[in-house]
Amino acid sequence: MDGSVKVTGTPALALRSVHRVYGFGPSATNALDDVRLTVPPGRFVSLIGPSGCGKSTLLRLVAGLERPDRGEVLVHGVPPATACAAKMIGLVPQSPALLPWLSVLRNVTLPQKINKGAARRRERIAGTEREGAPAAPDMRELLVKAGLGEAMHKLPAQLSGGMRQRAAIVRAFGLRPDVLVMDEPFSALDEFTRESLQDQLLDLWDELKTTVLFVTHSVPEAVRLSDTVVVMAPGPGRIVDTIDVDLPRPRGERLFGERRFHEYEDLVRDRLRRAWRSEAA
Amino acid sequence: MTVADERTTAPAPQADPPVEPSRFSLSHPRSRIAWIRPAVWLPLLVTLAVLAALWQWGAEKLPYLLPPLQDIGSSLAGQFGYYVDNALVTLGEAVAGLATGFAAAFVLAVLTSELPLVRRAVMPIAVVLNVTPLVAIAPALVVAFGFGPLPKLVIAGLICFFPILINTAAGLRSVPRQVLQVYRTMDAGRLELLRHVRVPNALPYVFAALRIVFPLSIVGAVVAEMSASGSTDGLGTVIGVASSMNQLPVVYASILVLAVMGVLLLLAVTLVERRVLHWHDSAHN
Ligand SMILES: Nc1ncnc2c1ncn2[C@@H]1O[C@H](COP(=O)(O)OP(=O)(O)OP(=O)(O)O)[C@@H](O)[C@H]1O
């Protein structure tokens, strides 16, 4: 199935017949098989699917951490490596991956000291798409917005898990990335923390309007956050469904009580169940 | 031997950074208070008293083996300046050797962690040499470099070199994968990654190595002094000369000074470590 959405202009993400195989011979794993996906700029896209269906692999390909064996990945029309060199991609891994010896503020400002040639390179790539290279944001302000105003000068070890994950998100947003990739960033958190972090993520996203590729195992999370939910299936890893979530924004807590929200949940669950079944078959 | 072997063949120092609970917990705020309580210091005091009594008893029975404690004390008190001067010579050799060995090992650790070719070429040898008792080459070095400070410095440096190399290399490479991924998506350069991520990450490993290597550097200097029978100063020389002249109190007084010196060095490392690694678990328990 093709995960494309109608796009005009250069898409933020374009995966064309992407294949990724791990290992050789009979023990080879087909992690991604003929994956096609096109995402227009500014969209929030979630990937959902059973364990081992290649969600993380897809993210690593987009983030330029691995290369496809066949096919092509383009970020705003350029290969991921070029996009990384221009600091167009922000990554939020499953663990916060903060540096334990730096305060929260220093952790989130370190990216500005790294790869300083990126701004120039980025102008050349993204200049036509967006209104020039975005200015470096005020990280203190972003931290306050994320509820980390008090914790700014603390070390990561002195924070709760939720606060650390928020710091990791602020670090990624601080790059003003064109594409933000997040691999189950909230999976280690309890439900309440999770919901409040979803709120904050949506707030930040609302302001910066970057394209987001978000991996999750939670159906309500996918429905609440996304414009598009991409359902994947394993063996071989592939996209089986693309569901556009046509719910109004902002999507506050009240959304959880609405019927339309639950209809979307049921729809995604149904497709997921089919993905499971296809694995068993 | 492959590089993969080095983890298993490398000796203890390579273990995870929070190496061992500090033996000098008296510098820790909470245990500083604890030291007031007799339950904390009394057992040690009793042990010391028993040992002293045994020593005195032994000194009476075997006068050619053990000098009475009061003789050691009076030798120390009577020639205090002499002991301090010689201790400073030994300390100087040890610290100079350690500094040289450290600088060389650190640079090589960075090279091995950045260049797989260098790692494959060097690490297996480093692992073997790390378990080789390098003090054994002291006499040969004396033959080569004479009775000056150079062979002592070389031995002390050599002894320090391999534990520092192996630990630092392990620390530079032990950055969590997801951290590396975050900075790789920003296309961080090698130097940037080294400076902002790898070197700070290696610091707990470096300090673990320093704790091992500081006492070793003194061992190296002393052994080198003892092997160079023409040397004029240093506690190793003092011990060598005194034992050939049957001056047991001088021998044991020198050993005592060496022990105190070792304790002070370790204490210094611990204090610096507490400041530098305030963010690390090992500084909190
Ligand atoms: N480095 C690797 N070497 C070998 N096989 C791998 C590697 N990375 C992933 N795989 C395999 O590729 C498949 C997809 O893995 P991936 O991590 O992308 O799944 P996932 O959808 O993220 O699963 P989860 O939901 O459990 O995180 C799995 O079968 C996995 O075993």
Ligand SMILES: [Mg+2]
């Ligand atoms: Mg995964």
